[in-house]
Amino acid sequence: MTEQAILCVDDEAIIVLAIKQELKTHFRERFIYETALNAEEALTIIDELTADGVSLILVISDWLMPGMKGDEFLSSVKRSHPTVKTILVTGHSSPEILERMKRDKVTNSVVLKPWKNVELMSTVENLLADLESESSRH
Amino acid sequence: MSRPRFRSGLFGKMLLMVGLSALIPLIAVIAIATVDAYRIVSRESLSYAEEQGRHFADLIGEELTVRLSAVRSMAAMEESYRDIPASVRRTVLSAQVRAILERNPDILAAWSQWEPGAIGDDPATYRGSLLTTSRGAFNVLWYRMGGKLLLGAIGIGDENGDFFTIPKRRMAETLIAPYYYSYEGKVNNRVLETTICVPIIVDGAFKGVAGFDIALASSQRLVSGIKLLQHGYAGMLANNGMRIAHPVPSLIGGVYGEDLPPARQKAILADMAAGKTFVVDKKDLVDGKMSRQFFAPLHVGDTGDPWYLVATVPFSDITTAADRLVLTLVTMGTIAALIVFMAIFFAARSLSRPIRDLMGGAALLASGDLSVRVTPSGPVEIVRLADSFNAMAEKLAALVGQYEVSNQALSERNAELKTAQDSLGILNAELEQKVRDRTFALTEANASLVRSNGSLETALENLRTAQDQVVASEKMAVLGQLMANIAHELNTPLGAIRSSATYLAQTSSGNGPELFSFIASLSAEDLAAFLSLTRLGRENASSFLETDHRRERRALASRFRSAGYADPEMLADEVETIGAFGLEDEIGALISRGRADIIHTAANLAAVSRAEVIILTAADKAARTVSALVDYSRSEEVEKPQLVEPVAEIRTLLVLYYNRIKTGVTVETRFDCMDAVWGHRERLNQVWVNLINNALQAMEYRGKLELETRRVGDRIAISVTDSGPGIPEAIRSSIFKPFFTTKKQGEGTGLGLDICRKIVELHEGTIEFESRPGRTTFTVFLRTAGPITIARDHD
Known part of the structure; x- marks a missing residue:
């Protein structure tokens, strides 16, 4: 079976490492977990994973990052990897921004900082289930 | 023959000239002859009448003299x-x-x-x-x-x-x-x-x-038979003027001149008494026509006062004769003129016909028919002319033949020029049209510029007056945005804390007793390895946030997979978590001994340490945010200053906050001045952070960041330079204003440079900048406190 990877992107190392730890604790060896501190680095990692034959299935990204912002980054990833699922994590609780993101379908899900472990994991589980049902249909 | 041809044609001119030169003398001769004829005829008629009068007077006188004898x-x-x-x-x-x-x-x-x-x-x-x-x-x-x-x-x-x-x-x-x-x-x-x-x-x-x-x-019988010309007659007057013979009998016995004025009658009677021969012109009593009367005296013996024979001739009789003569003259003259004209006509035609042939030939030649030749005819001069014409046409044809080729080329060139000229004219017209359009558009644009300039000035004025009012409310709005940013700044560490705390809770709740039994189960050798790994994990936990061993981990996983280990990715991740890359052999030995659980457990413990570090770091960050907020809200407060080394502070900031920039930014430092300044450390740090953040954002985290210090007189100059596109000329005067920002929504409050300036001014320093594309430098000048190195207490 092809190796599958989950990528976490945030300009704060504590965030990506904390999330990585949560994922590892929850899913253990089921996936490869990668972290990046900005969009450019994330894209480099994605390229490398692709080159290694690893399948990227989920990207968890901060919204507010230096350089390329989260929504732009996710759109870019979606273009190159149409099947990938995305979660946007943001410290901004502005309702109109969340509305806009949902409306524009820039991401599959949005998780607000500070998130709860259960909340994040169930979101990931749901997306993985969607992914499985989609791939089984194909 | 129409008048124009008569005028212009050679033939016509010849006819006209010759005819006039012949006719004018002819007419003059006729006129002179007519006048002469009148004169001669009149004279002849009158002298005839006079002669007749005398003749009859003599006859009558003789007859009377016979009686007298x-x-x-x-x-x-x-x-x-x-x-x-x-x-x-x-x-x-x-x-x-x-x-x-x-x-x-x-x-x-x-x-x-x-x-x-x-x-x-x-x-x-x-x-x-x-x-x-x-x-x-x-x-x-x-x-x-x-x-x-x-x-x-x-x-x-x-x-x-x-x-x-x-x-x-x-x-x-x-x-x-x-x-x-x-x-x-x-x-x-x-x-x-x-x-x-x-x-x-x-x-x-x-x-x-x-x-x-x-x-x-x-006497009546004597004179009544007398006829003078056509209608003339004779009468007799006695010496006393009495009419004694007249064709009209009723007039006999009357006195001559009864129809004349008395003076004239008297003069005539006196002339009669004197025996003169004389003439009287008067209207005739009989028919009222003007007549001439000849008075001829009748002398009878020596009988004293003469009687008179009066011969009356009407002028019309005289002129009739003259008229007849003139008519004859004119008729003959006209016939003579016609003969002359006909002679001239034929002479002129015989001359003009060959000339006309020549003209036709010349016209044909002129129209381009070079083969035309004329038949010589007419007078010898014309014949020679025709010969010359034919010779000329011959030479011309030859000449034209020579020039025809070049002429053809010339006409083609001419046509090209004409075409070029036409298109030039069109272009010119289009150009003029464009110039007109452009001028019109410019005029329109100018007018609208003038209009909008006026409204802009008005708007600017309104803006100025409104600005002051707006600033206060804007401050509140910006404060709202600032609060959103602060929420984000706090939510991020809170998220990390919650995540890690959850992890710790899960781990500690499940792993406590298991951990003890696990340790108890270890052999002495395994315990040593476990403790070694656990210590390593705890030591590396303090720096894991700043280093990324992804490539090492990937390489290790690859090797583990080659070695046939189970879950090579997870195993490599655990090695990374522990920070045991250098202990690959020992790890391999543990696995081969079947004690991978030692690695797992050590990694779990390392993860716990990491979670602790994450929580501490996040808590620090949150505390800093709160502290910055407090600083900002108390920025007017003056605290007691201390000695601060800007170079040392900047180095620390780089270590603490800017490890992230290593992917796209080259950092160059050149600290020529290590002097300390008196001031507030945290506030000055806020300046450096702001300037560095601005620099990174300006070049979008790609390029070169230069950090420099140097001594300028009694001051230290601290410069932050980026290789970004530079500050546009238009906004350079605005960048230190509060709430001014060029950043995207969410990236800046617009207060950064305003705060920087306030802080620098609080330290009696100055801040300035210079900018051009590719190089923008902000420099802070602070009074130096000299190169005193003091103990740092910021840990």
């Missing part, structure tokens, strides 16, 4: 009265008078009257008897009546009348003025008569007068 012979007979016996003297003398009357049938009466006693007869004796005057003188008169000769006495009381006294006085023959005489007292027998008287003079002594009475009707 009869009277003279009678008087001579009477003079010889002494040869007759005294007793029969009266009877013989009377018989002689009768015999004279008998021999002259044209006379009315013959008579003689004597002085008393002139023939020796005693007046006393004869007084009262027949043939005797009242004075007793002999007086005999025989007259003709009804074909018989009758004897009567003279005068019926008019003895010593003019017929006696005038001849006696003049002692000469006398013609008595005409008079009417009624024979035998019958009024209807009235006869216009005259009397010719001859004095009877014997030995120089007057004895008496003998005379004839003549009816002037004979």
